[in-house]
Structures are given as structure tokens and as C-alpha cells.
Amino acid sequence: MRQLILLALVGLAAQLVDGGLGMAYGVTTTTLLLVLGTNPAAASATVHLAEIGTTLASGVSHWKFGNVNWQVVLRVGVPGAVGAFAGATVLSNLDTEIAKPITAGILLALGIYLLVRFTRSGVRTDRLGQPLRRRFLAPLGLFAGFLDATGGGGWGPVGTPALLASGRMEPRKVVGSIDASEFLVALAASLGFLFALGSQGINFSWVVALLVGGVIAAPIAAWLVRIVPPRILGVAVGGLIILTNTRTLLRTDFVAAGEPASSITYALIVAVWLGALSYVIAAHRVSRKGADGATADSTGTPVR
Template sequence: MAAEFLADLVPFIIVGFAAQLVDGALGMAFGVICNSLLVGVLGFPPALASAKVHLVECFTTGASGISHLAHRNIDKSLFFRLAGAGVLGGVAGAYLLSNIDAAIVKPIVLAYLAIIGLWLIVRGVLYPPEAKPARFVAPLGAVGGFLDAAGGGGWGPVVTSNLLVQGVEPRRVIGTVSAAEFFLTVAISITFISQIGLADLAGATLGLVIGGVCAAPIGAYAAKRIPIKPLLIFVGVVLTITSIVGIVTALRG
């Protein structure tokens, strides 16, 4: 019985490990990678996949936020503007996704993930971005939170990349966005639990947590060794292809 349970966890451990490995090296993409694989490859309903991913991220983003706080990587002003708007957008996105027919929303979610993949490719090609003054922080947080919940991921690619393009100091961007994401994921998880219950979140969630925790130290090491530009392009290509395959499968089904 125990062996069978462990065997069922293996695919999710692999997904969590791969996603956290990339996220640790890149500072983003855990959510979009996990969600695209859960929805596009393993066939999970979008709301359930997003709920599982965000519940896992409560652990990973909490640890990340504390680490960035200890290293003084957080801009307090930027944090409060992002976190408040992000929570509101995330709750709205989670509520909407939980109350829409999965068969209808699945191709839409995968299309969104494919767009994020293409954006990562473009950002990789154009990296490093041109420095510009930061603007529209609160609206960006609201949009990023909504898309993160409704699409099962995207807070990092949407918010982090936008702030970097606007010229905010990279260390402050990554630290502040990571810290704000903890409150976003907690709010989104609570909303999903209130809408779809807690029972269906077991099993796969444990596997994702195990895989993510195991990969965390390796991802941190990889951040010092792997150039950002080719990694952005690689993640974008994988995410785009996975999402397109999922769209074709969903439309045929």
C-alpha cells in the first residue's frame, strides 16, 4: 500500500523538482511550469491544478520571503503596493476559475501559458532590458495576481519581468516580488479551498512539495552558474511547446 502511494507521487515529485530547479535558478516560473504540466500533460482540471500549485507555493514563497527579508532585498514601499493589489487580483482570479466549466477554460488557460512562454523567449533574446523608471506598480500587481490565480501561474514572469524592464534594481525586484507572492498564494489558496474543498488537494500537492524542497538547494547553486539569457529562452520554449500540445489535446477531446 505504501509502495503504491509512493509510486503515485513520483510524477508529481518529478514535476515539482523540475519546476523548482528552474525557479531557483531564474527567480520565476515555478507556477507556470507546474500548471502547464499538470493541465497539459497530466490532464488536471485548471482550477484543481492551480489550487495545488498555490498551496505548494505557500511553503516555497514563505521560505523565499524570509530569506530575502534577512538579506534586506525587499523595498517596503514597492512591497505594500504590490502585495495589496496582488491579493485582490488573486482572489478574484481564483474565484472566477473555480466557478467556470473546466472544459471551457482549459484551452484558455493553456493559451495564456503559451503566451507567457513566448514572452519569456522574447525577454531572453532581448536580455538585459533597457533601464526605465518604474510606473503602474499597483495595477501591475492586480493584473499579475489575477492572471497568476486564473492561469495557474505567472506572477513572476508578469510582475518581475515588467519591473525589471522598468529599471528597478534586480535585487530589490526579486526580493520584493517573492515576499509579496507569499501573501498572494495564501489568499489564492484560501479562496480555492473555500470553493472546491481541501480533500482533492492531497496526494499531488505532497509530491510537488517533496520535489520542490529537494530541488531548492540545487536551484540556488544553479543561479550562480547558469546564464539567465539562455535559461529564459529554454524555459520559454518548453513552456510554449507543452502548452500548445495541451491545447491541441484539449480541443480534440
């Protein structure tokens, strides 16, 4: 029971992050399941089954708050579903001892990407209103969907920054559209895993626990996307993902690092993580002061 409560809380926290950033639910929850000893295919299958419910709830919540562009949802989500089904099939046919370091490596790379991406800069908002082309969205969806199924996460970390970098959509609509389209990806990946694995290795009580936590958090996250600083959230989650998946890799037979080397590696990661977090918090405070100053005239009186 304690483990199920923990999983529900992780599902809730992961969905709050995912709903605020448009990424990291799958990466965060798959990382936890790998730490608990679940094999990569079963971990990804468990997460994607839970995501059928959480992404549906998240998509509806974002739609109610006006955060969804349905044309983008279809153009990126349908190719994403194709890629996810293919990725689930590939992962299900890999040997567990080979799949574990591959999955942890993908998650580690995504964690590094999150940390670097949100430490370096915020989000781009120029070129708003210009159309996103199908020849950009379709390959993006196909690649992100394949990566999502094989790594247990990746739809958001690939799709959200790519759309933000285009500068053609409001950040809240990028997050909402990616979250809504992830329902198609989660459904296709789940079908791929069920066809390839059956129910082998899938703990359905874990699915329900993650689902319950995620569904509770979905409407809150859709509201928080308007007010929570994405840079701080992105750096915090990125560092956590790097730390946990480094731990997984260092314990595999491919690396088999000793205790002194592992401890030094963990210490370096934590130092970099805390440094990045301090930097973005300071940058956020400076930007807030600048924004507050811009609303006052030369005498310091607020502009009405």
C-alpha cells in the same frame, strides 16, 4: 510512488528556475498537472497550495541573501493578493471544458512571452535607486495576481519583467522581491479556491510532493540567482512551456488537430526553440569574452 517522486523533482526544478528568474514555478507545474489530466481549477489550486510553502521558503532565503525590498513586496503583493482571490473565484466557476483551453492559452501566451523576452535582450540596469511608485505597483500587482490564479501561473512572468524594465532595481532584488511577495498571492489564491471548490479535485499528496521539492530548492535558487545566466534559463523554460501547452490546446475539442498537423507544429516549435537557445548561448559567450577583455590592459595583463 513513482508519480509523487516525479512531482517532487518537477517542484524542485521549477523552484530552481523560479528562484533564478523570479518566474515560472506556477506556469511549469500547472502545465505538468494539465498534461496529467487534472482540471484547470484543481491544477491551479494544487499549485497555489504548494506555493504557500515554497514561496515562504524562497522569500526567507532571498531575504537572508539580501535580495528583498520589503516596501516593494507590500506595495505589489497586497493588490496581487486581491487579484489572485478574484481570479481563483472566476476560474472555479467556469465549466471544465471551457476552462482547460483558456488556461492552456494563458500559459502558452506566457511561454511565448518568456521565449521572446529573453531571446531579444537581457536585463536592464539603468536608473538604479530611483523609487518605484505606488500607482505603478498596485495595478501591476492586481493584474498579475488575477492572471496567476486563472492561468495557474503569471505572477512572475508579468511582475518580474515589468520591474526589470523599469531599471530602478537590481535584478537580484527584483527576483527576490517578486518571489517574497508571491507568498501573499499564493495564500489568497488558495483561500479563493478552497472557498469556491472545497477540497474537490485537489490531490493533497501532490501538493506535498511539489512542496517538498520546492522547499529543498528554495535556498539553492536564492544563491544561484547571482551566478546563473537568466537569458539562457528563460529561453529554456519558455520553449518547454510553449511545447507542452500547444500539445494541450491541439488535443482540445476547440482545435482537434490531426496527427500530421500536430507533428508539423511540434517540429516547428522545437526548431524555433533550439534556434533561440543557440542564439542566447552564443550571445552569452560573446558578452563573457567582452567582460573578460575589459579587465585586461593593452598588453593583455589582468588589471588589479
